[in-house]
Amino acid sequence: MARHIMTLTCDDRPGIVAAVSDALLKVDANIVENQQFSDEDTNLFFMRTVFDAESDDVATVLTAIDSSDAIEHQHLAVRPEDERCRTLILVSKFDHCLLDLLYRWKSGDLPIDIVGVVSNHEDCRALVEYYGLPFTLIPVTADTKRDAETELMKLVEAEDVQLVVLARYMQILSDWLCEQLAGRAINIHHSFLPGFKGAKPYHQAHDRGVKLVGASAHYVTADLDEGPIIEQDVVRVTHAETPSRLVAIGRDVERRVLSNAVRAHAESRIFLSGRRTIVF
Amino acid sequence: MARHIMTLTCDDRPGIVAAVSDALLKVDANIVENQQFSDEDTNLFFMRTVFDAESDDVATVLTAIDSSDAIEHQHLAVRPEDERCRTLILVSKFDHCLLDLLYRWKSGDLPIDIVGVVSNHEDCRALVEYYGLPFTLIPVTADTKRDAETELMKLVEAEDVQLVVLARYMQILSDWLCEQLAGRAINIHHSFLPGFKGAKPYHQAHDRGVKLVGASAHYVTADLDEGPIIEQDVVRVTHAETPSRLVAIGRDVERRVLSNAVRAHAESRIFLSGRRTIVF
């Protein structure tokens, strides 16, 4: 028996849970975890089920669920739990989020395979190579942006990348690239969104005199800093913190929030419902 | 259709979810929420299901689940969601937890019916009566303890009490009373258990120089301060806090932790698995 994760999004109506659990019971699968949520705003139903089953039986389960009358307009997927999410990391010069991802990947804390790291600067090459991963320099200027993005997308396709992580990547993606990566690119924004969008959020926070600073991980969309929020956290600060100290304090929150968002994505815990996320 | 909450504890084996969801589907019930957990330590399965169904059909659902082969050594219960938990509060002199419970009850934040407040002191009478509730004085001395507990249990039985809340009630219950109230009496201990058991925990915390103080809500057992923990929280403190300031700071944590534990119990979210709680 192998452990699998099934994710289902469909119209909300009676009988969905019965249809899924019957399909699993018929092949003697054992449900290990089960989460579900009905979103009244969108009338969508979301379900994440972890089950143990013979690998040969998984196709039978999918067919049974597919043919159920209870389940309409579905998005249905199953994967072995030990299949790791193929991940590409983008970074510029700040390496705190990158290091945290690399460390957690190597220590087994993040169920991802990192296929490589892309940067528009050379700064992080040594760190990436210490971890035995390929580092690809793709410089970006106003003139070369289109070419750089094309090169990036070629890499995404060649490596069958399932998740792109913008770990303090300081380039704004074009609408075209945002669309290509829709639902599979996570960015870390160094503020508690929707407060302090845009540049220099810690300086904005200092000027406004807030008593907490935070970070937000969100899916990338063409609408900058407005993508669906996955995870947020804050840390308490005082009047005595300078903007540069806020930046240092913020690094801890940023790396924690980004790593948690990546883990949730890699464990198939995140669903999109309109502009909001469901995170089981 | 009325909303119901079903709770189930049974041996962990395949087919439980299918049995429950089929039983619900047969009467056209709609599952609104569903949580489950398999405890590998005890091999027990726990499930909490919120569903909408005709009230007449609930008995049919129970019978179907009862007769399922998949479900053994079960504890199964259903109640209408709007049936409020009949609650008796015990208090001594400190009234911060009591006031918090009263306020949340009146504002609709806690789905309980408070049948009355019992105290071994007169101090809280005016507050209780302001909220329009019966206040019963049951003094306790070393000599009268047995009689006092007997009187208390008569009240519990007469009022069909489902939950007893010790809101800073400063008497140690006898083993007999603990047994009578097993699984339906919640105490607030003013420390982050298992640290600082026993008397004057804030003074202990001050002497030890801890940097956080906390509170723990737990079910009452004969083994003092060792009952299953339901909820805990902490708050940051510094060297500058005196023991009396720690007491004042702690009041906020105590009332929050106790109210959260009461809400979880009243919403049928807590299950016992050995000496641990499962809280959905």
Add this chain to the structure above:
Amino acid sequence: MARHIMTLTCDDRPGIVAAVSDALLKVDANIVENQQFSDEDTNLFFMRTVFDAESDDVATVLTAIDSSDAIEHQHLAVRPEDERCRTLILVSKFDHCLLDLLYRWKSGDLPIDIVGVVSNHEDCRALVEYYGLPFTLIPVTADTKRDAETELMKLVEAEDVQLVVLARYMQILSDWLCEQLAGRAINIHHSFLPGFKGAKPYHQAHDRGVKLVGASAHYVTADLDEGPIIEQDVVRVTHAETPSRLVAIGRDVERRVLSNAVRAHAESRIFLSGRRTIVF
């Protein structure tokens, strides 16, 4: 000897601490607590000193500091620590912040004297009178707003009010009233400012799908929701929270944040430095 609190704001330059500590030493005063901060943005120096001294000697201390060459453009004040801040509370219909202030006042947690409660609705009268305090109804309509504010200011002056607390008072103050109350009126806004300004912040938060909701206490200024922030806090929420549940969850944060801000003001811990606060 009586305990006093001295607060000083002046231009930042060498010798200030020496001038103050010498002035205190000359009358054999004993410094119990001392906090200071130099704001590089405004070049202002802030100091809060708690000391024990004979009451007769306080004027001598003030004169000595006043005549020091080191201290320019000063704002200097001393008060006995046990002199309680005369406070007026404004409220509309939601009573959770009001109750928290009343309870903390009565239990000695807040060093304030509440001179009364003013409301534009009758809802909170019973609660206020239970606590033995005067309740004044001042209804407000578009036509009577000017008169209502005039009546309020008369009360502020007649009662020598040092602090006005807007405990979910749902009226926008006129520019005139904001100016009258500058630096002595604290409002609680039910969001983590600067996010979700304006009406229905919890609904905004739900629509945006944030993972934390919060509250902010700030001094009232004519620039709505833009006054200097005193205290903020947040609480974690999930996708499952409805807007009405967010409102209920938020009540806890609001009352905690507002009470902490009132305590800081009443203990003379807050200084203004431009649009930011220094909170010792």
Add this chain to the structure above:
Amino acid sequence: MARHIMTLTCDDRPGIVAAVSDALLKVDANIVENQQFSDEDTNLFFMRTVFDAESDDVATVLTAIDSSDAIEHQHLAVRPEDERCRTLILVSKFDHCLLDLLYRWKSGDLPIDIVGVVSNHEDCRALVEYYGLPFTLIPVTADTKRDAETELMKLVEAEDVQLVVLARYMQILSDWLCEQLAGRAINIHHSFLPGFKGAKPYHQAHDRGVKLVGASAHYVTADLDEGPIIEQDVVRVTHAETPSRLVAIGRDVERRVLSNAVRAHAESRIFLSGRRTIVF
């Protein structure tokens, strides 16, 4: 002018602040930060003052304070703010705390000079050498423990080490070594002390069913897990966490708590008052 940090511990009596500030004023030093605390339990006074002064004048300041009548049984020290604390790290196999210290050191977040890393295992050699630091293997067995500790102390002395950090070093230090390193060795214990002392604290926490797990950084003393606590933090967990997941979750808290304690020590913010710490 150079920035200096002065720390003072002495008997608590009037005139200390005046003596210090006068001594500083006489050499035209400018006080930038100032913190003080009087511990009523031990009758000790603690002061940390950051000031700008000509380096030549520092000796004059010390002499003036030394000769003051107000200051008795003092411990007085001054150091340039940019003088970094010479630090030796001990580690066994778990490298999460080590990596966090190395990263923060390299990014400038920790004002320390790491003189080397000592381990009883080879596992962390590559990581240490990647950061360009000397790695010293000192194996420890029951038979060689005395020799190993002697070798360690030789290194401490040869390198003029001011701080030893036990970053998950899994050997119990002898009473002799504890004494040698008194007040300059920081350990991270993977529980919220005083709960769950001793081995396998996360397993203990799981068995007890706590709802928060934490970590504590403390000075090393001969009394195991009983040294003065410097910093603590916790993170929320649920019934669903297995012991191994608790271990993984705990790593984040451990590294954060240890790094914060090291920063506080390196910035001369920690004072000992009996078995408690004062942390400015």
